[in-house]
Amino acid sequence: QFANALTMPMAPMQSNKKQRELYVGNVPTGMVTEPMLKELFTQMLASCEGFKPELGPAILNVQLCGGGTYAFIEFRDEELCETAMLFTGMELSGRQLKIGHPNGYIVPPIPVTPLKPPPELLQKFNITGKGPGAAAPEVNRKSRELYVGNLTTGAVTAQMLKELFTVPLQTIPGNENAATPPVIEVKLDGTGKFAFIEFRD
Numbered sequence: 001q002f003a004n005a006l007t008m009p010m011a012p013m014q015s016n017k018k019q020r021e022l023y024v025g026n027v028p029t030g031m032v033t034e035p036m037l038k039e040l041f042t043q044m045l046a047s048c049e050g051f052k053p054e055l056g057p058a059i060l061n062v063q064l065c066g067g068g069t070y071a072f073i074e075f076r077d078e079e080l081c082e083t084a085m086l087f088t089g090m091e092l093s094g095r096q097l098k099i100g101h102p103n104g105y106i107v108p109p110i111p112v113t114p115l116k117p118p119p120e121l122l123q124k125f126n127i128t129g130k131g132p133g134a135a136a137p138e139v140n141r142k143s144r145e146l147y148v149g150n151l152t153t154g155a156v157t158a159q160m161l162k163e164l165f166t167v168p169l170q171t172i173p174g175n176e177n178a179a180t181p182p183v184i185e186v187k188l189d190g191t192g193k194f195a196f197i198e199f200r201d
Contacts, residue, residue: 165197
């Protein structure tokens with residue numbers, strides 16, 4: 001019974017792993033290792049206002065995939081996961097990282113409030129370009145963007161994905177004559193294995 005009591009708290013942690021995990025794309029191939037990513041995100045999160053070191057390590061696991069072109073990072077909790085989402089677009093070895101929720105992520109009924117990154121951190125990694133006030137549009141865009149993975153390489157184009165989502169969305173009442181199309185932009189990765197789709201709302 002004592003052993004059961006020890007293992008029981010681990011169950012919810014496993015069940016909500018997707019809620020605490022982020023996809024990181026456009027990683028500089030051959031220049032980044034799993035320990036480097038872990039250290040980088042740990043330091044960035046630790047510098048944020050409200051970070052609690054007593055709760056344990058910020059990063060639980062880092063897994064590089066696709067020959068080092070992208071990674072999955074598992075965070076301690078949803079709060080740190082949402083905070084790391086604010087770092088999308090940060091520059092690493094001259095490349096802008098694309099950070100988003102993986103397949104299987106479920107938007108929580110009560111939004112998770114991220115920690116507050118210091119302005120100098122955002123400027124250091126060129127995340128905003130115009131100081132902390134410029135971060136809002138990027139965060140807003142991320143809330144309208146979806147990651148689509150497991151695509152058939154060479155068989156899917158950005159235009160195909162745009163039409164695939166646009167046609168059914170236009171059939172929703174109120175969307176037939178909207179001034180702005182339901183799908184604003186489709187960014188297909190160079191490998192053709194995944195894409196980011198930005199929606200109107």
